[in-house]
Amino acid sequence: MAENGSEEKKKRVVVIGGGIAGSLLCKTLHKHHHFDFTLIDSKEYFEITWAKLRAMVEPSFAKRTVIDHHEYLPGASIITSDAIGIDEQCQVSTAEGRQIAFDYLVIATGHLTNSHLTKTERLRQFEADYEKIKSSDTILIVGGGPSGVELAGEIVVDFPAKKVKLVHRGSRLLEFISETAGKKALDWLTARNVEVMLGQSVDLDSGSDGVYLTSSGETIVADCHFICTSEPIGSSWMKETILKYSLDDRGRLMVDKNLRVKGFANIFAIGDVTDVPELKQGYLAQKHALVVANNLKLLIRGEEGKMVKYYPATSALAIVSLGRREALAYILCVAMIGRIPGLIKSKDLFVGKTRRQLGLQA
Numbered sequence: 001m002a003e004n005g006s007e008e009k010k011k012r013v014v015v016i017g018g019g020i021a022g023s024l025l026c027k028t029l030h031k032h033h034h035f036d037f038t039l040i041d042s043k044e045y046f047e048i049t050w051a052k053l054r055a056m057v058e059p060s061f062a063k064r065t066v067i068d069h070h071e072y073l074p075g076a077s078i079i080t081s082d083a084i085g086i087d088e089q090c091q092v093s094t095a096e097g098r099q100i101a102f103d104y105l106v107i108a109t110g111h112l113t114n115s116h117l118t119k120t121e122r123l124r125q126f127e128a129d130y131e132k133i134k135s136s137d138t139i140l141i142v143g144g145g146p147s148g149v150e151l152a153g154e155i156v157v158d159f160p161a162k163k164v165k166l167v168h169r170g171s172r173l174l175e176f177i178s179e180t181a182g183k184k185a186l187d188w189l190t191a192r193n194v195e196v197m198l199g200q201s202v203d204l205d206s207g208s209d210g211v212y213l214t215s216s217g218e219t220i221v222a223d224c225h226f227i228c229t230s231e232p233i234g235s236s237w238m239k240e241t242i243l244k245y246s247l248d249d250r251g252r253l254m255v256d257k258n259l260r261v262k263g264f265a266n267i268f269a270i271g272d273v274t275d276v277p278e279l280k281q282g283y284l285a286q287k288h289a290l291v292v293a294n295n296l297k298l299l300i301r302g303e304e305g306k307m308v309k310y311y312p313a314t315s316a317l318a319i320v321s322l323g324r325r326e327a328l329a330y331i332l333c334v335a336m337i338g339r340i341p342g343l344i345k346s347k348d349l350f351v352g353k354t355r356r357q358l359g360l361q362a
């Protein structure tokens with residue numbers, strides 16, 4: 001029913017991508033009288049991505065972090081498939097052969113993850129990772145960004161007797177934040193006996209019988225390895241769609257101040273897939289989602305001129321957990337390490353907060 005009492009057709013909103021950005025947007029629009037929304041996600045669940053390293057050392061933790069989309073969006077239209085096309089007729093096509101028409105489209109495809117696992121398979125994967133860690137004396141981690149550093153931190157805190165080796169292609173750890181932050185993380189890890197090798201990559205195909213060859217010809221002996229390199233942006237499929245000219249040279253969707261994809265009045269983008277000039281962080285992806293939810297409500301009321309602008313974060317804020325109690329925080333260009341930053345993130349990794357935002361028990 002429209003606000004003036006006359007029958008009005010609901011607007012069809014299609015959201016592609018069920019990470020934190022897409023999930024929170026759907027939760028905000030869920031049960032809104034004027035929208036009929038459909039979430040298309042490669043997988044049947046939302047995963048709190050920044051909690052996955054803890055789930056590898058404590059698989060039961062994953063039961064709170066891997067959440068079936070239907071759990072927080074009861075009764076919603078959810079399609080588990082890859083989006084593979086968007087055409088001029090305002091239709092999204094999926095890998096399973098469906099065409100879904102939209103009035104408004106929101107792209108939230110962030111980074112490609114373990115796309116096609118079922119929730120059960122994902123939980124089993126955490127169990128398998130845990131068993132792998134538990135049964136190994138020496139563990140090789142490939143990648144020294146936030147995932148590699150956080151995994152090393154989880155392992156050395158929960159399994160102090162294990163030997164961890166971390167190989168990173170770059171010249172320092174945590175290249176997405178300052179050099180000082182990278183140095184503090186390096187010192188923290190080496191103080192806990194982690195062997196960090198910088199400026200090298202590992203040829204994983206060379207690994208036989210637990211012997212791995214690095215790009216500089218060194219050999220590393222380890223019982224198992226985990227790849228923690230950054231995932232590609234989830235936009236390569238858009239190169240064959242009407243959005244092909246809206247991608248920048250890094251594969252990010254170019255958006256305007258209202259988070260509309262440049263050149264399109266009815267297509268928005270939120271989260272890590274956008275070219276918004278700021279650190280790619282989940283809490284910022286959540287802000288994008290709330291801005292777009294507001295803008296969609298304004299658009300259907302015919303108040304396009306009042307649309308909310310998104311102002312990129314002017315100062316970087318990132319927290320890298322180091323096991324269960326400590327963390328490295330990068331706030332206002334200052335890096336701090338230890339128990340105090342750990343109080344903010346490391347105990348629960350924002351899992352309770354994120355669940356509450358989705359209307360679930362913490």
Ligand SMILES: Cc1cc2nc3c(=O)[nH]c(=O)nc-3n(C[C@H](O)[C@H](O)[C@H](O)COP(=O)(O)OP(=O)(O)OC[C@H]3O[C@@H](n4cnc5c(N)ncnc54)[C@H](O)[C@@H]3O)c2cc1C
Binds near residue numbers: 084272281283
């Ligand atoms: C180790 C680590 C720690 C972090 N810690 C923090 C932190 O403490 N605080 C913080 O704010 N941020 C943190 N981040 C960053 C945060 O995880 C990301 O910024 C956030 O997950 C981005 O959310 P998103 O919804 O944009 O994308 P994603 O989480 O990448 O979700 C994208 C979704 O789109 C789906 N998808 C992709 N392609 C398609 C397609 N073609 N069709 C259908 N579905 C598709 C994927 O399956 C996925 O569900 C951390 C990241 C890492 C790696």
